[in-house]
Amino acid sequence: MRLGRFVLTLFLALVPFMGVARPSDTGAATDQARTCTEFTGDYARIMSACRVALDRPDISDRTRQDLMDGLAWAHYYLNDIDGARSVFQQILARYPNSEDGMTGLAWLAYDDDSYDQAAELFARAMDVSPNAEVLAGYGAARYMARLDPLDAALARIDTALTIDPEYIWALRRKGWFLEEAGRLAEAEAAFRRAIDVQPDDAASLYGLSYVLGRSGKWAQALPYVNRALEERPDYLAALSRRSLVLFNLGRLGMALRDADRMIAADPGWSEGYVRKARALFRLRRNDDAVAALATGDKAVGYNSFLLYWYARMLVDTGHSAQALDQIDRIDARGDADFHDVLLQTRIALVMGNTVLARQAIDRSLGFRPTDKWALYYATLVLVAEGRYDEAEVRFDAALRAGLSKEKLPDFIKALLGRNEHARAVKLRDRYVSQASGG
Missing domain, CATH: 1.25.40.10 (Tetratricopeptide repeat domain)
Known part of the structure; x- marks a missing residue:
């Protein structure tokens, strides 16, 4: 999300009133503006400060945009999405070329899974201010809208990180895109870089723990998810992940x-x-x-x-x-999905419903034709149909796809259940011979 947007280079001393203003009034107004634009403290306080600062009639257009931007994000973080959208729209109504207004609405569209709209808004914002946030958001939105391949999105995010190497959202988004693509070593590196930038960022700690778990490094994953929960005890996604880590x-x-x-x-x-x-x-x-x-x-x-x-x-x-x-x-x-219909195959086999097992395994193979588990259950379905030669061929394919030979006894058991004793013995001997190098 748009974290870090409010580290702004404003001249916070607002244009003074005509005549002599009381120092306490000027100081209070400056404090309210600072609270709003620096975005520090609780969001209700920020919202109040933004509104007070905006009431001054003598502020510049640039300062007004910054204050309205702070007000919009205060609405957002108080879960008032409609309020945030309204303020961003007001920014654009008053300042049609405002990058703040375009980018704010782009992030709201991104949150709402309206990625086409987000990409269009980010593109407009890039014409005004091609900064790291806008470039990373544009790349991510186009990828999520399936307008660009992953490598194009990663290239834009990397360019954004060249502009701002410490842009934490871009580092995390890069990590998640790589994780989803199964490029786990690269994802781990991205999350580790995010933690180097901000060691107490709970979302980055959670992301690293998630990737380590996916890599089977459960013991390494545990300290990071623990740290995420220390930073945010109410982080339910991290709590769920820790439960899974502890389970494994x-x-x-x-x-x-x-x-x-x-x-x-x-x-x-x-x-x-x-x-x-x-x-x-x-x-x-x-x-x-x-x-x-x-x-x-x-x-x-x-x-x-x-x-x-x-x-x-x-x-x-x-x-x-x-x-x-x-x-x-x-x-x-x-x-x-694939997992559901593969489980349906297994259930049908247990029930002896060969017709349903065939329908389910064909659907499974339609999802993932080279998956080792789909090929394995296809083997058992072929045995149930009495197509034994084809079953052996399919089992060999499952092994080539990564299936453990520990599933061989189940294949043999299925053959024995069909009274194919000679075939089962021959099959066992063939694999024993292969294992011994014979």
Whole structure:
């Protein structure tokens, strides 16, 4: 967001009244202007200061724009988005070429996922003042609007960082774009640079922890998410991440504690219930895990993320028909993604519904044709259909895609379940021979 925008180079001594003004009046007015434009203190106080300063009739156009900009952002940080938008629009109505007005409305559009509109506004602002903030926002908005590829967005953000190497939003945005693209080492470097610039920035600390977790570096991730929560104890996304980090480190009691804190803080957020259920399931409290998700389903309402885990817990605890019901709820909304239909494949196989398993795995492969898990479950579907030669070919493809050979016993078990004993033995011997270099 537009952090750091209010470090302005204003001449804060406002133009004096005609005649002799009382020193206390002039000093008070200057203090109010400083509070507004330096953007320090609580937002309600900033808003009040901006309004008082704007009441003076003798301020310059440049100072008035800066004060209105401070007022708009005070509205924003008090969650009065309509108020912020109104002030930015007033800026543009009075000063049509105001970069402050254009950029403010651009950020509001960006927040609202209206990326085309944000990109257009940033482009207009660039014609007036091609600064680091505008350039980074323009690059990010065009990428989010799918108008530019990632490398073009990164090039604009890097140019912005050449102008202002300490622009924290640009560093974080670069990190998240790289993380989403799976370029984790580069993402880690971007977040580390952001922390070098601002060591107490909770969002950067959270970002680094997130990327380290995605890289499987859970022990390294923990200190950073702890620091993020020290800076912002109410940072629920960081609390959720810490619960996941602790889960992956095997600290299940602590993960469960954080999950309970999440639910208490926001009972309408699905992640708290999912984190709780996963910890309970790992603790072998299966009934409690399913109950936690059932409670979440009632509290949150329809949520595809929660329903996926609800279905997964149900099939893992032997309730396949109920598990399928949850996936059907996702499907009915048109929200089913790769993970949902892959789980549907697994549920259908457990239920012996080969027709549904085929439909689901074809959809999975449509999403990700080379995914190791899609190829693995395609192998099991082929076994269920009696297409054994094709199953072996598909299993080989899954191994080439990165599937662990630890899944070989499950493949063999599926063949044995179809009375393909000779084929299962031959398959086992082939892979044992390959492993020994024979």
